[in-house]
Amino acid sequence: MTIHKMKNIYFLQTCYILLLLCSFGCSSENKVVLIAKAEIPSRNHDLSYTPYDAKFDNPNYIICDSTGISSGRNRLQYIGGTNKLRKDITSKYVYRPDYEPFTGYIVIRFLVNCEGQSGRYRVQSLNLDFSPSNAPSDLLNHTTEIVKSLDNWTKSAVNGPKKEYSKFINLKITNGKIQHVLL
Amino acid sequence: MARFNMCYYKKLCFLLLIFICQVLFLFGQGNCLIYAEDSGERKACELSYRAIEYRQGSKESQLLFDKAIEVGPKYAWVYYQKSVPFFKRGLFAEGVNLINKAIELEPQNYLYYRAYWYFYNRSYEFCIRDLEALYTVHKDFYTAIPSGELEMRLLLAMAYAQSGDVSKGINWALNLMDTYKSQPHLKGFYDHFCLGILYYQNNQFDLAEAEFEKQLMVQDNFADTYYYLGLIKEKEAEHIAAQGYFKQALARMNQEHGGYSLNFFTEFNTKKEDVEKKIIN
Numbered sequence: 191m192t193i194h195k196m197k198n199i200y201f202l203q204t205c206y207i208l209l210l211l212c213s214f215g216c217s218s219e220n221k222v223v224l225i226a227k228a229e230i231p232s233r234n235h236d237l238s239y240t241p242y243d244a245k246f247d248n249p250n251y252i253i254c255d256s257t258g259i260s261s262g263r264n265r266l267q268y269i270g271g272t273n274k275l276r277k278d279i280t281s282k283y284v285y286r287p288d289y290e291p292f293t294g295y296i297v298i299r300f301l302v303n304c305e306g307q308s309g310r311y312r313v314q315s316l317n318l319d320f321s322p323s324n325a326p327s328d329l330l331n332h333t334t335e336i337v338k339s340l341d342n343w344t345k346s347a348v349n350g351p352k353k354e355y356s357k358f359i360n361l362k363i364t365n366g367k368i369q370h371v372l373l
Numbered sequence: 374m375a376r377f378n379m380c381y382y383k384k385l386c387f388l389l390l391i392f393i394c395q396v397l398f399l400f401g402q403g404n405c406l407i408y409a410e411d412s413g414e415r416k417a418c419e420l421s422y423r424a425i426e427y428r429q430g431s432k433e434s435q436l437l438f439d440k441a442i443e444v445g446p447k448y449a450w451v452y453y454q455k456s457v458p459f460f461k462r463g464l465f466a467e468g469v470n471l472i473n474k475a476i477e478l479e480p481q482n483y484l485y486y487r488a489y490w491y492f493y494n495r496s497y498e499f500c501i502r503d504l505e506a507l508y509t510v511h512k513d514f515y516t517a518i519p520s521g522e523l524e525m526r527l528l529l530a531m532a533y534a535q536s537g538d539v540s541k542g543i544n545w546a547l548n549l550m551d552t553y554k555s556q557p558h559l560k561g562f563y564d565h566f567c568l569g570i571l572y573y574q575n576n577q578f579d580l581a582e583a584e585f586e587k588q589l590m591v592q593d594n595f596a597d598t599y600y601y602l603g604l605i606k607e608k609e610a611e612h613i614a615a616q617g618y619f620k621q622a623l624a625r626m627n628q629e630h631g632g633y634s635l636n637f638f639t640e641f642n643t644k645k646e647d648v649e650k651k652i653i654n
Contacts, residue, residue, distance in 0.1 A: 229474070231467035232439050237430035237458045261430065261462050273646065295494065297463045318496040320469035358463025362495050370495050 237261075238356040240301055240310040247310055254304035259354045263373065266302055266355040269342040276371040279359070282336045289366030292325045294318055298337045299358040302345070311338060325363070333361055408448075417445025421454055430458030449478035453486060460490050481511040485525050489518055495639060497532040504529040508548075515552060515559055523637055524549055524559075527567045535640055539575040546571055562592055563637070569601060570641045578605050596625035596634040597643040603651060619651040 235241060238259035242249070253259070260266075268275040295316040302308050313334045315325035337359055345353055360372040405418035424437035438455040441448065452475035459468035468490070475483040488503035504525055507513045516525045526549040533542035546568045553560045569584030582605050588598045603618030625632025626645050636642045 229470050230439070230442055231459065231464075231470060233435050234432065236432050237435065237462055237464070257432070273644070295465070297465060299463050314466065316465055318491075319499050320465040320490075320496075322466050356462060360463060360465075360494060372494055 240299065240312060240356070242310070246312070251307065251309035252303060252305075253301065253310075253354060254352065255354065259301065259356050261356045265345075265353075266357045267344050268340070269344050272373050274342075275340070275373065278340060278342075279336055279361070279371050280368050282339065283368050284332070285367055286328070287366070288326055289329045289363070292323075292329060292366055293364050294323045294325065294362075295320075296325060296330060296333050296361045296363060297358055298334055298361070299356065300337065302343055302355045302357065304352045304354050306345070306351070308338070308341075308343065329363075329366070413445035414448045415445070417441040417448035417451050420444065421448070421451045424451075425454060430462065434458075447478060449475045449483065452478075453483050456486075465490070465494075480506065481513065484511070485513075485516045486519070488525065488528065492528045492532055493639065495535070497536045500532045501529060501536065504532070508545075515556075517561070518637075522561065522635075523563060523567070524561055527561075527564065530567065530571060531638060531641065534571055534574050539571060543568070543571045543575060560591075563588070563595070563635070565591060566595065566598055566601075567638070569598070570638065573601055573605065574641075578608060581605060594625055594630065594632045596622045596632055596648075597638075598622075599625065600643045600648055600651075607651075615651075616653060619648055623648045623652060 236257050236259060238261040239253065239256040241256075242251075292315070295318070296313060297316065298311065298313045300308050300311045311334055313330050315323045315330060317323045343357075345351060345355065361368050362370040362372060405415050405422065408415035408418060418441075420437050420441035424434040424441065427434040427437070435455065435458075438451055441451045442455070445451070452471045456468045456471035456475070459465070459471065469487065472483060472487045472490075476487060484503045484507040488500045488507070491497070491500035491503065507516070508526065508529070513525075517523060518525065518528065526545050530542035530546040530549075533539070533545065546564075549564065550568065553564075565584045565588035569581045569588060572578070572581035572584060582602065585598050585602050585605070588595070592598075599618045599622035603615045603622060606612075606615035606618060622643070623645070624630070626634050626643075626648060634643055634645070
């Protein structure tokens with residue numbers, strides 16, 4: 191091996207070490223970002239579970255196992271399929287002019303318990319960037335009542351009839367009208 | 374001399390390989406050693422990796438993430454990881470609060486995830502804002518959706534098309550295609566299909582057809598391609614050919630011969646009932 195080539199190899203090895211050191215240097219760059227602790231959502235339970243709230247919930251509605259609730263999109267299915275579910279929701283929706291100013295999302299969540307009953311309904315309205323919004327309360331009540339009236343749910347046979355599920359339906363509302371039923 | 378050169382290049386490749394492995398080891402997920410010992414980031418990183426050993430969304434994992442945020446509030450990955458089960462359960466306000474924190478710290482790494490949720494919830498304006506920032510400001514090279522099937526520029530392209538600016542959408546899809554000139558192995562399974570539907574939307578049927586034909590070369594079991602080809606033939610008044618394509622689309626939607634459909638394309642998704650309506654018995 192010529193001295194010239196040896197030098198090249200040593201040069202490459204030195205470059206490699208320098209690059210590695212540079213990588214370390216880059217990683218330790220300080221970024222100053224203040225995090226407000228209050229903005230971090232904290233839950234002392236499984237995220238699929240909705241705890242009992244005397245303001246909204248029937249005290250006789252029981253969840254058998256709050257730690258084993260399934261939440262996958264297809265775990266709880268609607269008889270007739272998702273197209274039928276969309277049609278059932280939109281056909282029951284009655285537009286009112288006072289809903290017109292609202293554009294954003296209405297997200298309705300609920301549980302189906304070990305006895306096959308649905309309950310613990312929660313509703314939230316959001317802007318299109320997912321920040322909380324104030325939709326008309328009648329609109330929130332109307333859409334929640336529509337979802338409560340749906341009773342064609344069927345549980346996945348794989349997990350057995352006692353399995354419990356959480357489900358959400360997201361309604362994208364544009365000028366007070368349902369534009370999309372997002373499942 | 375030739376033998377010596379071979380030896381020299383082998384050494385060079387070996388050194389490069391070691392360097393790449395070392396960098397991957399240092400910066401890949403799972404290595405908390407890049408953070409200084411006893412630093413908040415190191416502790417947050419270790420706690421986060423303990424958290425993901427538990428079921429996603431479980432109380433145990435959430436409490437560990439909370440602890441990680443407390444000790445290492447500048448560690449971005451924990452906000453991202455904690456946000457995932459919130460988004461998946463329809464807790465969007467909480468999920469976006471968390472991912473916003475990750476984006477404040479490392480926009481180049483987490484903008485795509487917020488954009489992904491905006492796209493699939495049809496909030497196209499916000500999706501465009503995030504992805505324009507990702508590719509224009511942060512010069513991202515290649516980022517796919519979490520399940521890996523589509524590069525984010527395809528979502529950006531479809532978001533523009535849904536917002537009425539199809540030409541801009543086509544430009545972004547072509548921008549992605551340019552990447553493949555130097556990196557052909559990166560080409561996705563549905564890239565030609567996406568570009569095809571954008572051309573179709575823009576009434577450029579010849580270009581659309583060419584893309585759908587290319588898509589068939591990549592994957593011929595994907596039902597939606599046949600449906601769009603049928604629509605093009607229908608516009609060209611080639612009714613027999615159109616019917617042939619619609620029938621092929623339906624067969625694949627019924628999962629015949631390994632056929633399948635996907636719903637990654639929001640308003641461009643192909644509905645089985647639409648295919649059925651097209652078939653004349």
